Amino acid sequence: MLLSHIIPRKFSSRLFLMTLITGLIPVIIFTFLIHSSSEHFTEEINRTVESGRAEEWARSETLLHLQGEDLIRHKAEDVAKQLNLVLRSVPWMALEDLQRDPNFRKVAVQRVGRTGYTMVYGTTSAVSRFHKDRKYENVNFRRFSKNLPEFWEIIKSARRGPVGGYYDWNDPDGIVRRKYMYAIPLVVPTGDGIRLSVAATTSVDEFTQPIQEAKAIHQQTTRFLVNTIDGSIEAFRKTGVAVMGVGIILASLLAFFAGRYFSRAIVRLRDAMTRVNQGDYLVRVRSSTSGEIGTLLTEFNSMVATLQSTTVSKHRLEESEERLRNSNTELLLEIAERAKAEAALAAETERLSITLRSIREGVITTDQQGLIVVMNESAEVLTGWSREEAVGRKISEVFLTIDEQTGQPCANSVGTVITTGQSTQPIRDKLLLSKLGGRRLIADSASPVCDPEGHVVGVVLVFRDIADERRREEERLRLRKLESTATMAGGIAHDFNNLLTVILGNIGFAELFIDRQGRAFEKLSDAERATNRAKELTGQLLAFARGAAGPKRIVSLRDVVKRATEKALDGSEIACCISLAQDLSPIEANEQQLEQVIQNLVINAREAMPHGGIISVRAENVTIEEWDGLPLENGNYIKIVVEDEGIGIGASDLERIFDPYFTTKELGSQKGMGLGLTICHSIVKSHGGFITATSEAGFGASLYVYLPAQQQETTLRPVAI
Numbered sequence: 001m002l003l004s005h006i007i008p009r010k011f012s013s014r015l016f017l018m019t020l021i022t023g024l025i026p027v028i029i030f031t032f033l034i035h036s037s038s039e040h041f042t043e044e045i046n047r048t049v050e051s052g053r054a055e056e057w058a059r060s061e062t063l064l065h066l067q068g069e070d071l072i073r074h075k076a077e078d079v080a081k082q083l084n085l086v087l088r089s090v091p092w093m094a095l096e097d098l099q100r101d102p103n104f105r106k107v108a109v110q111r112v113g114r115t116g117y118t119m120v121y122g123t124t125s126a127v128s129r130f131h132k133d134r135k136y137e138n139v140n141f142r143r144f145s146k147n148l149p150e151f152w153e154i155i156k157s158a159r160r161g162p163v164g165g166y167y168d169w170n171d172p173d174g175i176v177r178r179k180y181m182y183a184i185p186l187v188v189p190t191g192d193g194i195r196l197s198v199a200a201t202t203s204v205d206e207f208t209q210p211i212q213e214a215k216a217i218h219q220q221t222t223r224f225l226v227n228t229i230d231g232s233i234e235a236f237r238k239t240g241v242a243v244m245g246v247g248i249i250l251a252s253l254l255a256f257f258a259g260r261y262f263s264r265a266i267v268r269l270r271d272a273m274t275r276v277n278q279g280d281y282l283v284r285v286r287s288s289t290s291g292e293i294g295t296l297l298t299e300f301n302s303m304v305a306t307l308q309s310t311t312v313s314k315h316r317l318e319e320s321e322e323r324l325r326n327s328n329t330e331l332l333l334e335i336a337e338r339a340k341a342e343a344a345l346a347a348e349t350e351r352l353s354i355t356l357r358s359i360r361e362g363v364i365t366t367d368q369q370g371l372i373v374v375m376n377e378s379a380e381v382l383t384g385w386s387r388e389e390a391v392g393r394k395i396s397e398v399f400l401t402i403d404e405q406t407g408q409p410c411a412n413s414v415g416t417v418i419t420t421g422q423s424t425q426p427i428r429d430k431l432l433l434s435k436l437g438g439r440r441l442i443a444d445s446a447s448p449v450c451d452p453e454g455h456v457v458g459v460v461l462v463f464r465d466i467a468d469e470r471r472r473e474e475e476r477l478r479l480r481k482l483e484s485t486a487t488m489a490g491g492i493a494h495d496f497n498n499l500l501t502v503i504l505g506n507i508g509f510a511e512l513f514i515d516r517q518g519r520a521f522e523k524l525s526d527a528e529r530a531t532n533r534a535k536e537l538t539g540q541l542l543a544f545a546r547g548a549a550g551p552k553r554i555v556s557l558r559d560v561v562k563r564a565t566e567k568a569l570d571g572s573e574i575a576c577c578i579s580l581a582q583d584l585s586p587i588e589a590n591e592q593q594l595e596q597v598i599q600n601l602v603i604n605a606r607e608a609m610p611h612g613g614i615i616s617v618r619a620e621n622v623t624i625e626e627w628d629g630l631p632l633e634n635g636n637y638i639k640i641v642v643e644d645e646g647i648g649i650g651a652s653d654l655e656r657i658f659d660p661y662f663t664t665k666e667l668g669s670q671k672g673m674g675l676g677l678t679i680c681h682s683i684v685k686s687h688g689g690f691i692t693a694t695s696e697a698g699f700g701a702s703l704y705v706y707l708p709a710q711q712q713e714t715t716l717r718p719v720a721i
Contacts, residue, residue: 019251026244034237045229065180068206072112073164073182076200079118080184082107083198087188094192095129099137105130108198116179116202123185123195126155151181158183158197166204178204269300276304361464365449368457370395370414382442382465384435399461400433404441413446414459421456423447432463441467472631504531552687554710555591557584557619557638564595565617568602576602576615585621585709587638593683594707600676601642601703608646608701616643621709632690632706640705649695657693680705 086107087093098104108120108130120130126141145152150167157163164182171177181201189195268285275283283304285297362379366372372395375387383390383398390398401410413424426445433439444463448456507528514520558580565576587594598617605615618641624632649657658681684691688708695701 019248031237031241034233034240065204068202068204069164069180069182072116072180072200072202073162075110075112075118076162076182076184076198079107079110079200080186080198083120083186083196084188087186087190090191091188092191095190095194095196098190099129112200113202113206115206116200118198118200120196120198121155123159123197129196154181154183155199158185158199161185180204269297272300272304276307361462364390364395364399364461366395366414366459366461368418368459370412370418370459372398373458379463382432382434382440382463384438395459395461398435399463401430401442401444402433404429404431413444414461417446417448417459418456421448440465441470476631500531504528507531552588552590554586554588555594556586557594557640560591560595561598561617561619561640564598565602567595568599569606569615572606574606574609574612574615576617579616579618581620584619585636585638587687587707587709589687589707590683594687597680597683597705598640598642600680601705604676604703605642605644605646605701608644608648610646613645613700615645617641618643622706624706630690630692630706636709637689637706638709640707641702642705643700643702645700648697648699649693649701650697654693654695658691 083104086104093101108118109132110118112118117132119128119132119136121128121141128136128139128141131137141152141155148167148169150165151169154163154165154167157165162182162184164180166178166180168176169179179201181199183197183199185195185197272283272285284301359376360378362382363374363376364372364379365374372390372393375385375390375398380386380390385398395414396412399412399414402408403410410427410430413427416424424446426443430442430444431439432442442463443466444461446459446461449458449460451457507524511521511524511528514524561578561580565578569576602615602617609615620639622637622639623635624630624637625634658677681691684705684707690706691703693701693703
């Protein structure tokens with residue numbers, strides 16, 4: 001209501017106001033853009049100039065450094081040549097004679113640049129002999145080895161030949177300056193056989209002085225350029241605003257007069273419509289304009305003439321109403337059918353969405369150009385791309401695969417299907433590169449989506465993570481290998497045990513016929529102990545071969561874990577923390593063999609901590625599903641975890657810890673038979689379970705045992721030993 005009071009009532013005035021307001025909008029936008037862009041433009045120019053200047057200065061500084069180094073090197077070489085000539089001409093002069101000779105000093109000590117100089121020192125002794133500052137003469141440069149290590153390194157390295165380098169030097173004014181020095185040993189020794197070296201040095205500041213002066217000039221030029229650009233932009237802004245303002249005023253005046261011209265015809269049309277509403281069908285409007293308004297007036301006159309010549313009867317009106325009602329009924333039926341179709345389509349779409357979300361495989365659908373149309377949640381997880389990011393992108397951007405062995409990019413399955421129109425066979429051993437940086441081992445296949453005429457309109461790509469399948473397959477191979485090894489070990493151990501029994505019996509029988517104090521009896525006792533040790537080893541091999549041979553019954557892990565842990569840590573000062581579920585599910589097992597498994601695991605953890613630590617033993621109820629990646633059937637299990645804080649196991653050794661006779665300890669000792677974990681693996685497997693380990697060198701190890709449970713329990717109760 002307030003707006004209607006503010007806006008003029010006349011059409012021409014409204015048109016003038018609207019034109020003026022419309023014209024002001026680009027002026028405001030132009031002013032704002034010029035203001036914001038000028039600052040950005042100025043900053044960009046300044047940044048570009050500074051960047052180019054910094055790059056040019058860096059190159060110039062490098063060149064000047066190289067030129068300065070060449071100057072110093074040439075100076076040192078020239079002085080060395082002069083001194084070699086002098087020494088050849090006066091071979092009888094000793095070092096003391098040369099130090100008293102002013103002419104030799106002039107040759108030895110010369111200027112290098114403004115502040116640099118040359119000096120002469122003993123090649124082997126490193127004692128300064130000729131120096132610009134006499135207080136440094138007869139001073140051993142070795143005294144600077146700690147405070148000026150770079151300087152001393154150049155002096156020391158010059159014994160083997162010419163060498164140059166940079167070093168820091170404390171000048172008498174207290175300022176530390178960076179200098180470059182080049183040292184070269186003289187070929188001719190002094191009359192008393194002393195070898196001398198020449199060193200030329202000067203400050204690095206002399207190299208870069210021209211750059212510093214050029215930098216100041218360049219900064220003034222940059223400021224002048226920026227100020228000039230700012231002035232030009234400001235003048236452009238003022239001129240542009242003035243020109244646009246004049247244009248807006250002229251356009252507004254033109255719109256005002258045009259509105260007055262066209263509004264006359266509209267007023268006549270309004271008056272004529274009023275008369276028609278009053279029943280006057282003889283009225284006509286004279287058209288004095290062309291275009292849309294002229295056409296409107298002509299059509300109005302035709303409409304009035306038609307109304308004048310048309311007589312609407314009551315019967316025809318009723319027929320029209322009946323046709324209208326029939327049309328409305330048909331329209332309502334059509335709307336209802338369309339609503340049903342839309343509801344069915346929505347339901348089908350929802351079922352498809354639920355199906356895609358519920359399957360574990362990644363599914364990506366593309367159009368015939370290879371652009372992604374549909375992507376389920378599993379595909380998002382595997383590729384690292386969200387649905388919103390991936391839809392509309394090329395499949396080659398989102399689904400990147402390489403060969404597992406060669407690392408070379410794999411062919412695009414979607415492109416192959418689009419080209420050939422045929423499905424691809426499942427391909428394994430491919431690595432999918434995730435957007436998040438990870439790699440996943442996958443298998444994929446692609447099939448075409450065809451229209452009713454059989455034309456390919458898209459492709460469905462299905463892929464899944466097969467890392468768990470690979471691990472299960474490798475575990476099955478390892479189990480078959482252990483079973484074969486166990487069968488062979490059992491046969492060998494059985495025959496070997498029979499031989500050991502005969503040997504042990506003969507040793508015992510021989511001991512009855514010899515003196516117990518003699519050396520022969522001592523040797524037989526050693527043989528008897530070795531034979532008993534061999535029988536123990538044979539017993540372990542038989543245990544490994546038999547696995548869980550023996551009676552089984554329903555047992556509770558609580559007492560078994562506590563008893564086995566106490567035995568394993570008997571006499572040890574290592575602490576152990578036991579956490580067991582309060583109502584831990586019972587299992588069907590051979591209690592003695594189960595106790596041996598836990599005891600072996602705790603002993604291994606104890607021996608992995610020679611400097612002490614804490615062993616953690618936990619047991620809880622878990623439910624294993626297919627996606628857990630374990631080679632076990634789905635169901636309820638008891639999970640036993642033994643963790644230590646020891647030295648850990650390297651990645652290369654972790655895969656072999658369950659192999660027979662593999663150990664990282666001393667072979668042949670009490671600690672290192674290499675069968676403990678192998679026997680544990682055999683017992684756990686024959687109980688229908690699984691054992692695995694995780695570790696990192698230097699960060700301890702964790703061993704996990706899964707055994708089938710009889711029921712599900714949850715609460716944990718810690719027990720400390």
